[in-house]
Amino acid sequence: MSKLVIVFFSGYGHTRKIAEAAAADTDALLVEIDANGDLNDEQWQQLHAARGIIFAAPTYMGNVPWQFKKFADATSALWAKRAWQDKVFGGFTNSASFNGDKQVTLIWMQTLAAQHGGIWVSLGLLPANTKQADRNDINTLGGSIGALIQTPADASVDEIPHGDIETVKIYVARISEIINKLD
Numbered sequence: 001m002s003k004l005v006i007v008f009f010s011g012y013g014h015t016r017k018i019a020e021a022a023a024a025d026t027d028a029l030l031v032e033i034d035a036n037g038d039l040n041d042e043q044w045q046q047l048h049a050a051r052g053i054i055f056a057a058p059t060y061m062g063n064v065p066w067q068f069k070k071f072a073d074a075t076s077a078l079w080a081k082r083a084w085q086d087k088v089f090g091g092f093t094n095s096a097s098f099n100g101d102k103q104v105t106l107i108w109m110q111t112l113a114a115q116h117g118g119i120w121v122s123l124g125l126l127p128a129n130t131k132q133a134d135r136n137d138i139n140t141l142g143g144s145i146g147a148l149i150q151t152p153a154d155a156s157v158d159e160i161p162h163g164d165i166e167t168v169k170i171y172v173a174r175i176s177e178i179i180n181k182l183d
């Protein structure tokens, strides 16, 4: 069982591509919420066994897609049993606009982690916000709660800005390192 799981939903493949890139550089396991908002028993078991859980979803209409919310609501039985108490959590979200209300999604993910009694890991990176900054730089969207990715609405899954993917990779590695320090 992997210590770190990225549980994600992706309607059109962009968030999946980002999660795959992040998982490739760490030992994180990917758990994909299906189009009906469901996980199978094995996937629930993988979440249960993980030391850390990273929430990942695109921002749709200013928050997570309904499939991710269905997953979150399905964790309420675990919430009641404090089953995820003291797990380590993080989150990232991807959307078409530079802002696009992604912060709402991240704060909601952080709230979900807090409801479970989790330990939330911040992004821990300075923003790249000078005149020289471009979209190959780290954290050009200036996140701090978690990682932000902006994929232009007409971009394929192979055209996600490089710097944003690198930002997610660094963040996932940070969460992995923190888990190792805690244990």
Ligand SMILES: Cc1cc2nc3c(=O)[nH]c(=O)nc-3n(C[C@H](O)[C@H](O)[C@H](O)COP(=O)(O)O)c2cc1C
Binding pocket: 009, 010, 011, 012, 013, 014, 015, 016, 057, 058, 059, 060, 061, 062, 063, 094, 095, 096, 097, 098, 099, 100, 101, 151, 152, 153
């Ligand atoms: C139903 C729907 C709602 C969306 N709402 C937003 C939004 O609120 N803000 C934004 O910036 N982009 C929004 N988008 C754009 C998606 O976030 C963007 O295309 C993202 O890359 C999709 O990721 P995915 O391929 O993993 O589904 C929306 C897209 C859809 C389909």
